[in-house]
Amino acid sequence: MSAYEAIILTIITASTPLLLAAIGELVVERSGVLNLGIEGMMVMGAVCGFAAAHVSGSAWLGVLAAIMGGVAMSLLFGFLTQTLITNQVATGLAITLLGLGLSGLIGSDFVGLPGVKLANVSIPWLSELPYVGRLVFGQDPLVYVSIGLTVAVAYLLKYTRWGLIIRAVGQSHTSAHALGYRVIAVRYACIAFGGATSGLAGAYLSLVYTPQWIENMTAGRGWIALALVVFSTWLPGRLAAGAYLFGGVWILGLYAQAMGLGIPSQLLSSLPYVATILALVVISTNRRLSVINTPASLGQGFVPDR
Template sequence: MTGFEAVILTIVTAATPLLIAALGELVTERSGVLNLGVEGMMIVGAVTGFAGAQLTGSPYLGVVASMIGGMALAGLFGFLVLRLAANQVASGLALTLLGLGLSGMIGEAFIGQPGLKLERIHIPFLTDLPVVGQVLFGQDPLVYASVALAVCVSRFLFRTRAGLALRAVGNNHGSAHMLGVHVIRTRFLAVLFGGACSGLAGGYLSLAYTPQWVEGMTAGRGWIALALVVFASWMPLRAAVGAYLFGGALILQFHAQAEGIPVPPQFLSALPYIATVAALVILSRDRWRARNDSPACLGQVFVPDR
């Protein structure tokens, strides 16, 4: 494997959890719900995924467990903001705090255990092709799933009736309600989908990216995924492009360290966060566009009056 191939490979594996989490949050936000609990759902997904794989001996069941973990927290969030009309920003923060606490408790038993790794696929001949073989045909299954998910979410949102209804709920919940769309149910499903994706993204970290459990191992990736949704102006395919750009920023630091660039490692570690802030600022400079892109009812409470 050449150095170039190695860089591309690591960028792909760093981008995949960001992409999966961002796609889930994108669907949630398109339905008009802002769930700031991505980081919390992700870390719970990471720990339940790891625990599931350890207890069953199968990384694939671990993947399922990670999605269930994320969905459980998302269900709690959905109940709070949809049934009880709680403040979405505060509830999302609460979800993150609770998720960080729960994951720490659940994960205590698993610290230091060697994990089960989601193996990369190997197709004879194709994977062995020079340069592109490993990158295109030698990734783990979730990498392909994440790309397929981006395409599916895009098709769903813009080419299906259900997707139209979901966007209608996010843009004008009053009108959607009048037209007979079940606003609360649509939003609840969107929130659950977001939770499953965030959980899966966390599971990817503990099953494929670094197969082990480390407390706080999401390290702000959930928040970066949230920023990515804004960065992608709520478009799934743009989210995919953005995820790979951010994946590159995350990975840059490791290669810069390996090359022996004389900069303290903490400065390099800070780069992805600074890049996120920079991306948000550059994007929101064009206020008119920013306002037009975001779902009009994002973060607003809807209580059906009858």
């Protein structure tokens, strides 16, 4: 494996969990719901995925369990914020705390056990192509899932009726309701989708990135994903770019250190954040664009009139 392949592979591994978690949250926020519980759903996905894979020996069962773990947490969030109309910010934070605690409890029997790694895709001949084979045809399956989901979400939001309904619900829930759309049901579906991709992101950590269960192993990635959604001004293409920018700057920072360039490590560690902020500033100079895409009823609970 050449050096540039190693760099790109590491960047992809670092960026994929961010992209997976963020693409779901993008849909959730497009429907007008702010779910701050990504970290909690992600860590639950990680522990459920690891546990199921370890017990069954099948990484794919682990992926399934991770999705279910994430969805379960998201439905709890949905029930609280959509049915009981609790404050979304507080509920999201509570979901994060609950997820971190509950995952520690579930995972206490799985600490220190070797995990099952999700095998990389291997297509005969294609995966062995020089230079691009390993990069394009030899990734782990979840990388393709993350890219596929991004494309699907972009298409769905922009060109389909469903996408229009989700955006309408997010822009003005009262208008959407008046038009006869079931606002709460749409939001439940979006929240569950967000839970599923957060669970997948967790599975990526415990089955691909570092195949083991360690308490708190998400280490704040849910929050980065949340920031990326805002960074992208709720556009899937920009979201993918943002996730790869963040992962790329982070990994190149490590390379700069390993090559002994003499740049202070603290500066390099802060670079992904600095780069993200700079990009955000540049994007937000186009006010019209950011205003158009911001879901107008983001974070507001909806109570239908009787």
